[in-house]
Amino acid sequence: MIRKSRKDSAKSRNAIMFAAWEGVGKAGYLAAEFLIKAMDARPAAEIDSSEYIYPSGIIIENNVIKQMIFPESIFYSAEYQGKNFIIFPGKFQFPITKEMPASSNPAYQYACKILDAAESLGCREIFTAGGIFTMIHHSMDSGTAWGSNDPFKMTELNMTLSGEYGLKDILHPKTAFITGMNGILPYAASDRELTASVLLGEVPIYLQSLPSPYPKASKSILKSFAAATGITFDYQEIDAMIKDSDREIETLMSNFKSSLPPKERRSIFKGIELLKKKPDFKNLDKVFEDIMENRDVQDNEGLSEICENRSPLSDKSEELTQEDVKQAIVDIESFFRQENDK
Amino acid sequence: MKRRYKIRKQVDSFPVAENSPAIILWQDDPNGTKVLMKMIDESEDLRPFIVFGSPEFRPTEGIDLNPGGLKRNDSVFLESGKRPGNIFFFGNKPEFCQSEYIDGMLNILQDCGTISCIYTISCIPAQTSHRHPRKSLFIFNSEQCRQRFNEKFKNIKNKEFSTMPGMPQEAPSINLYLAWKAAQRGIDCVNVIIESPFYSVISEDVAAETEAMRIIKKLTSGRYRKDEKADLIAQHQKEALDLIIKRSEDLTDYVEKIESGEMLSFEEMQLIISEIKRIIGEPHD
Numbered sequence: 093m094i095r096k097s098r099k100d101s102a103k104s105r106n107a108i109m110f111a112a113w114e115g116v117g118k119a120g121y122l123a124a125e126f127l128i129k130a131m132d133a134r135p136a137a138e139i140d141s142s143e144y145i146y147p148s149g150i151i152i153e154n155n156v157i158k159q160m161i162f163p164e165s166i167f168y169s170a171e172y173q174g175k176n177f178i179i180f181p182g183k184f185q186f187p188i189t190k191e192m193p194a195s196s197n198p199a200y201q202y203a204c205k206i207l208d209a210a211e212s213l214g215c216r217e218i219f220t221a222g223g224i225f226t227m228i229h230h231s232m233d234s235g236t237a238w239g240s241n242d243p244f245k246m247t248e249l250n251m252t253l254s255g256e257y258g259l260k261d262i263l264h265p266k267t268a269f270i271t272g273m274n275g276i277l278p279y280a281a282s283d284r285e286l287t288a289s290v291l292l293g294e295v296p297i298y299l300q301s302l303p304s305p306y307p308k309a310s311k312s313i314l315k316s317f318a319a320a321t322g323i324t325f326d327y328q329e330i331d332a333m334i335k336d337s338d339r340e341i342e343t344l345m346s347n348f349k350s351s352l353p354p355k356e357r358r359s360i361f362k363g364i365e366l367l368k369k370k371p372d373f374k375n376l377d378k379v380f381e382d383i384m385e386n387r388d389v390q391d392n393e394g395l396s397e398i399c400e401n402r403s404p405l406s407d408k409s410e411e412l413t414q415e416d417v418k419q420a421i422v423d424i425e426s427f428f429r430q431e432n433d434k
Numbered sequence: 435m436k437r438r439y440k441i442r443k444q445v446d447s448f449p450v451a452e453n454s455p456a457i458i459l460w461q462d463d464p465n466g467t468k469v470l471m472k473m474i475d476e477s478e479d480l481r482p483f484i485v486f487g488s489p490e491f492r493p494t495e496g497i498d499l500n501p502g503g504l505k506r507n508d509s510v511f512l513e514s515g516k517r518p519g520n521i522f523f524f525g526n527k528p529e530f531c532q533s534e535y536i537d538g539m540l541n542i543l544q545d546c547g548t549i550s551c552i553y554t555i556s557c558i559p560a561q562t563s564h565r566h567p568r569k570s571l572f573i574f575n576s577e578q579c580r581q582r583f584n585e586k587f588k589n590i591k592n593k594e595f596s597t598m599p600g601m602p603q604e605a606p607s608i609n610l611y612l613a614w615k616a617a618q619r620g621i622d623c624v625n626v627i628i629e630s631p632f633y634s635v636i637s638e639d640v641a642a643e644t645e646a647m648r649i650i651k652k653l654t655s656g657r658y659r660k661d662e663k664a665d666l667i668a669q670h671q672k673e674a675l676d677l678i679i680k681r682s683e684d685l686t687d688y689v690e691k692i693e694s695g696e697m698l699s700f701e702e703m704q705l706i707i708s709e710i711k712r713i714i715g716e717p718h719d
Binding site: 142143144145146147148149150152155156157160186198 | 530531532533534571572573574575576577579580604605606610611613614617
């Protein structure tokens with residue numbers, strides 16, 4: 093059931109929807125929260141998600157169940173710089189795997205319900221947003237990866253975003269699988285010929301267990317969204333969050349550094365420093381896959397080349413191996429996970 | 435009502451429930467219910483009538499329906515041979531589509547006839563001593579259900595909790611979700627939760643399972659026959675834990691703290707578990 097607020101019952105025309113869920117670095121969700129505030133967006137509709145979503149809380153009084161709490165599914169709408177926008181900060185992410193059939197699973201049905209509501213609010217185009225782990229160093233600005241269910245839109249995004257924010261076409265056959273609702277919503281949108289694109293902000297691969305959000309990725313999403321839709325923002329607030337986040341990461345890294353014996357410290361931190369060179373993403377694909385799947389890093393010509401020729405650490409005695417880089421990432425990730433568990 | 439549950443295997447004769455209870459157990463509960471399921475199987479002469487589930491709910495590795503003993507890796511509905519109409523469900527918790535899965539379970543139960551009440555049985559690790567009797571907590575899916583239960587089972591002791599389990603910010607267990615969904619259909623459901631010392635979760639807590647069995651027997655109107663073998667194992671477990679705890683002054687202090695009603699910190703709890711694990715080694719299936 094779609095409940096519309098009275099104030100916004102007249103539907104907006106040609107609205108662009110920005111939908112995001114909590115996930116990698118909370119990047120998309122944080123961007124959605126920023127948009128609601130920056131655009132002064134107001135609740136416009138709500139859908140009942142109890143059929144699809146596992147409850148997020150329960151209230152029990154004197155041993156009797158009083159209430160089951162489900163994550164909210166609220167659509168916010170705003171008119172901003174002469175354009176209509178709908179923002180949907182999704183509070184529940186489905187554990188979708190490649191093996192799950194699309195049309196029969198509740199994630200797809202939930203996506204259809206979101207699209208029904210969006211269309212009833214006058215939505216003509218959709219952007220979903222989230223984070224993506226890449227071989228980037230946390231001191232660097234995040235870039236954005238993008239994809240679209242519409243080849244014309246893809247060309248447009250390539251032209252608009254490639255220069256400043258460019259990473260690569262994530263819908264390349266090898267890397268086409270986008271997990272969760274960020275992937276399933278554009279998929280469901282294709283079935284009704286609605287253009288939907290995905291914006292993914294970069295999060296360093298070794299920060300998988302960072303307990304707090306990664307606002308640099310959110311900023312890259314927002315910049316890409318602004319460029320793609322022809323609007324502008326004042327990023328002061330998110331810049332302040334980035335400063336705080338940088339400080340927190342530096343503190344954690346420094347704690348990690350001091351917990352290591354000097355020899356190990358040098359090797360691990362050199363491995364991470366290497367990422368500052370922002371090596372060609374393509375060359376690191378194999379290493380990246382190995383790390384994500386927790387396999388031993390296989391011999392990889394691209395990375396060897398980076399290690400041997402492009403590394404600032406060209407002294408033979410301090411030469412880094414592929415294993416050093418992988419080990420550095422895995423060790424930091426593991427340290428952050430432990431910090432998180434505390 | 436949509437009938438979207440997947441029945442993987444079904445026998446011809448369906449049970450006829452006439453105001454009968456249904457008992458729900460999960461095979462993959464963290465504390466394990468293997469002993470309990472074996473006890474129920476032996477005393478109730480169980481007859482499986484539906485194997486339930488689908489890869490959409492949880493990846494399955496196959497089905498092994500062996501009427502001579504419980505050896506299953508899928509969810510299964512069974513009828514008591516001793517008390518026809520009484521239904522048991524030994525499930526594997528769904529990883530996806532939980533709402534649909536529970537709807538499917540409730541559809542099957544309603545297809546069996548009139549269910550007086552659904553009882554879910556589980557154990558939770560708690561700050562309780564292995565030397566104390568296991569206590570039980572009951573969560574009801576409505577005030578009326580609570581009243582009916584209290585009138586029917588005056589002798590069952592109930593421990594009151596004001597906040598646990600279930601907080602506004604914490605996802606409920608599948609049993610609580612089931613109870614809530616049952617209430618939407620007007621079916622009574624009681625979550626029976628038996629406390630087990632948190633440091634005995636590293637092995638099957640037979641004392642908790644014997645207590646669960648005793649409660650199940652009362653709920654299903656069966657007479658509880660003392661299981662001497664299980665009692666003996668529980669006694670051995672208690673003595674083994676006594677021996678381990680006596681070997682360390684810290685452990686002795688911590689257990690005495692628990693017995694005096696003091697709450698241990700998370701670090702202290704971890705310390706007890708790791709010390710016991712160190713002494714007896716990791717459990718084996």
